[in-house]
Amino acid sequence: MKKSDLSRVLEQLESAPFFKHAVTQVKTLPAEPGEFREFPPELAAPLQEVLKARGISKLYSHQEEALRRARAGENLVIVTPTASGKTLCYNLPVLNAVLEDESIRALYIFPTKALAQDQYAEIQGLIDGMGTHCTAYTYDGDTPGDIRPVIRKRAQIVITNPDMLHTAILPHHTKWSQFFARLAFVVVDEMHSYRGVFGSHMVHVLARLLRVCGHYGSSPQFLFSSATIANPEELAAKLAGKPVSLIRQNGAPRAEKRFYFLNPPVVRPELGLRQSAQSLVQKIAVPLLRKGISTIVFATSRLAVEVLTRYLKEGVAKARPKSEDKIRGYRGGYLPNQRREIERGLREGRITGVVSTNALELGVDIGSLEVSILCGYPGSIASTWQQAGRAGRRAGLSAAMLVARSTPLDQFIVRNPQYFFGLSPERARLNPENLSILVSHIKCAAFELPFRRGENFGGKELEAILDYLVERRILTRTGDRWYWADVAYPANQVSLRTIQAENFTVLDRSAGNRVIAEVDFESAPRSIYPGAVYMVEGVPYTVEDLDFKGRKAYVRPGALDYYTEAICYTHLRILDVFSSAGENRGGPEFFEGEVHVVDHAAGFKKLKFYTLENLGYGEICLPDQEMHTSAFWIRVPEESFSLIGLSLQDLLQALAGVGYAIRHMASFLLMCESRDLGMCIGDPGVNWFLREPCPQGTGRAQAAWAQVSDLDLKGFQPSLFLYDAYPGGVGLATTLFGLRQELLLGTRSMIEGCSCRHGCPSCVGPYTEIGEGAKEFATKVLTWMISGRG
Ligand SMILES: [Zn+2]
Known part of the structure; x- marks a missing residue:
């Protein structure tokens, strides 16, 4: 299929009424010619040869800049879009240095094993083409035992992932002594994926790496590469533990891309209900796929991936029986060989369509597709650009389409596209001070090398933590040194990605x-x-x-003919209050502190495919999920009920509406993803909580009301909690406490600005589920929260 076919198909689509009426914005991102530089004289001849053999006679300006500045010894972070030849920005300086001095060693770290193996193929291709002797190996769980000693001794470039570095390389550093003594480069690709808990862990893993390097007398230079985020230098400096300079001027040429924003039509105006994003996506994607246009669809949950994959397979098979194999699903949880097979099929063009979670947002090589459809706003500007970037080649037209769901954030973005295009992407947040994460890595570091007095690891609390570990008999202290004393081997007990490691x-x-x-x-x-x-x-x-x-x-x-969706609810306990505000009599009280969150899966619903008709319920009897994290909460004191002027039932309904809206407004203000924040409403004092739908469902809201009349009303003081959805917290709740006035004002104006009458999924939630008074009551409660008056 030639490229011009896409522009014809897009023309047909644009004239189809269902599409035309849903479009809120089309933006054409024009082709750009690119900025090229001659090969610099210091680029070694074998590298020049291999590039020429690939038809590359000049470098993009950012590649040349990276080569030059890396050679000058700078620590760098390179931020350019997908398909801009980013890997050469670190491969050229590293290979060039290895060619000049074969004793030099480099360590490449990719966030996943799959990416590491991809990049191994890439760098090995360069090495083969150079025709000189240079050795690169991947070192991961799949590396056979008999090759490992050879790699440790001989490999000039070792390609691995953070988990392997943490559990297998650093604890056995003595076996790697020659490698660490000569380590000159640490390459960290996909740096933006090191945020949240994973990022907080990564800061300490790299600090341990530098500590081990210092022991063997080396001080490697860092080369980071990242998708666009707001704070690349800050994140890189945190990870490297030293200043890092930025290269962001992209010199790669770009082909034309059309970016469509689509809002499914309102189908039941009285309820404010829109057609679902899934059915609009299906309507767009099926004809594209039938015409053989390579298409990737991103969905926001694993369940949504499965449901959409089924719909697309069935839709395409109606016109072309036995074509189901050309449409595939892709997400975490699929077996590795199945995922490799799907990636290969996409690269080779055997697979035309794939429905994926954000798992395909990272740089796994799947070739370039023609159309990328986002079923729902992915929650951040950075992710939106990454996902949209999956479509597009160096030459020829491509298209990206964002199809909004009914949630407030999706609706805001699709109605205000200029806001999206005008804004810089989010900051990547992490919290290396998270105490449980820090203590785990102090243990790992002590196992690797004894701590000496005056060491700088994780801030000023180090000595206190070391002494605490001595009390627990995990370490022993001799003079100014702390030694590992436990029998167990610490790194195996610490998973970098989550609290629990077992799948x-x-x-x-x-x-x-x-x-x-x-x-x-x-x-x-x-x-x-x-x-x-x-x-x-x-x-x-x-x-x-x-x-x-x-x-x-x-x-x-x-x-x-149905699928199932779990019904969960959350309750929590307050462990500690760090700050509070608003002690005016009759007014709201604001808090920030530590909480214990329990997620309970109570039952499940059977939902019919396509119609979503509810076919029945079942029970779930499984252990609860628990964590400690930080929270921001607003309490409604008992004496203010009469001042607000709502019955308890209405007050709870109002809080449910406020909670629905405020969670979206909070993730918007913090520029985090909405799944980064949890929300629950209730009173830990009397242990009563409002039931809320599962956060991981397909995006349809439904609230199961508990019987308020069952309550012992004495002393009942409902609170609205927003908490960091990561164990230990990453600082979101603390920031919200400081932004509370802005948060409340923003939430109220979002609700008041919504054109619905009684409440809809774009403001307080659908009134059929939340109750007819929700919108009015929510505004009333917010006004009281803002002014302290009814
Ligand atoms: Zn509304």
Whole structure:
């Protein structure tokens, strides 16, 4: 299929009424010619040869700049878009240095094993083309034991991932002594993925790396590469522990791209209900796929990926039977070889369409596709650009389409596209001071090398933590040194990505208990409870048994016309109050502190495909998920009920509406993703909480009301909690406490500015579920929260 076909297909689409009426903005990002530089004389001849053999006779300006400045010894972070030849920005300086001095060593770190293996193929290609001797290896869980000693001794470039560095390389640094002594470069690609908990861990893993390097007398130079974020220098400096300079002027040429913003039409004006984003996406994607236009669809949850994959497969098969294999699903949990097979199929063009979570947002090589459709705003500007960037080649037209859901943030973005195009992407946040993370890495570091007095690791609390570990008999102190004293080996107990490391495996009973997928510990209660429909690439399986202790789910395929969605609710306990404000009598009280959050999966619903008709309920009996984190909360004191002038039932309804809206406004103000923040409403004092829908569902809101009349009303003081959805917290709640006035004013104007009458999914939630008075009551409560008066 030639490129011009896409522009013809887009023309047809643009004239179709269903599409035309949904478009709120079309922006054409024009082609750019690019800025080129001659090969600098210091670029070694073999490298010049291999580039020429690939038809590259000049460098992009950012590649030349990276080469020059890296050679001058600068620590760099390179921020340019997808497909701008970013990997050469670190491969050229590293290979050039290795060619000049073969004793030099480099360590490449990629966030996942798959990316590391991808990049190994890339760099090995360069090495093969140079025709000189140079050795690069991947070092990960798949590396055979007999090759490992060879790699440690001989490899000039070692390509690995953070988990492997943390559990296998650093604890065994003595075996790597020659490597560390000569380590000159540390390359960290996809730097923007090191945020939140993962990023907080990564700061300490790299600090441990530098500590080990220092022990062997080396001080490597850092080369970072990142997608566009607001604070690349700040993040890089945190990770490297020293200043890092930025290269962001992109010299790569760009082809034309059309960016469409689409809002599904309102189908029931009286309810403020729109057509679902999924059905509009299906309507757009099916004709594209039937015409053979390569298309990637991004969905915001794993369940949404499965449901959409099924819809697209069925839609395409109607016109072209047996074409289902050309449409695939992709997400975390699929087995590695299945994922590799899908990536390869996309690169080679055997697969035309893929529906994915943000798992394909990172630089896994899937070639370039023609159209990228985002089913729902991914939650951040940075992710939107990454996902949109999955479509587009160096030459020829491509298209990106953002299809909004009904949530307030999606609706805001799709109605104010100029805001989106005018704004810089989010800051990547992390919190290396998170005490539980810090203590874990202090243990790992002490295992690697004893601590000496005056060392600088993780801030000024170091000595106090070391002495605490001595009390716990994990360390011993001799003079000014702290030594590891425990029997257990610390790194194995610390997972960099989540609190719990163990995954569940999903086994197909109809195929001799073949493993068909993996499920991470946190998602298990919501996805593989007995009775659940578990889907892989849109194919439904029923979970027959769950062996929770053995971490196994037994499933059987079935011709089912429904899928399942868990109903969960959250309750919490206050552990500590750090700050408070607003002690005016009758007014609201604001707090910031530490809480213990419990997520309870209570039951599930069976939903019919396409119509979403509710076919029945089932129970879930699984352990709760718990964590400690930081929270910001607003309390409504008992004496203010009469001042606000609402009955308790109405007050709770108002808080539910405020909670729905405020969570979106908060993630908007913080520029974080909405899944980074949890929300719950209730009173920990009497242990009563409002039931809320699962945060990981397909995006449709539904509130299950508890019986307020059951309450012992004495002393009941409902509060609205917003908490960091990461164990230990990453600082979001603390920031919200400081921004509370702005947050409340913004939430009120968002609700008042909505054109619906009684409440809709774009402001306080759909009034059919939340209650008819929600919009009016929510405004009333917000006014009281802002002014302290009724
Ligand atoms: Zn509304």
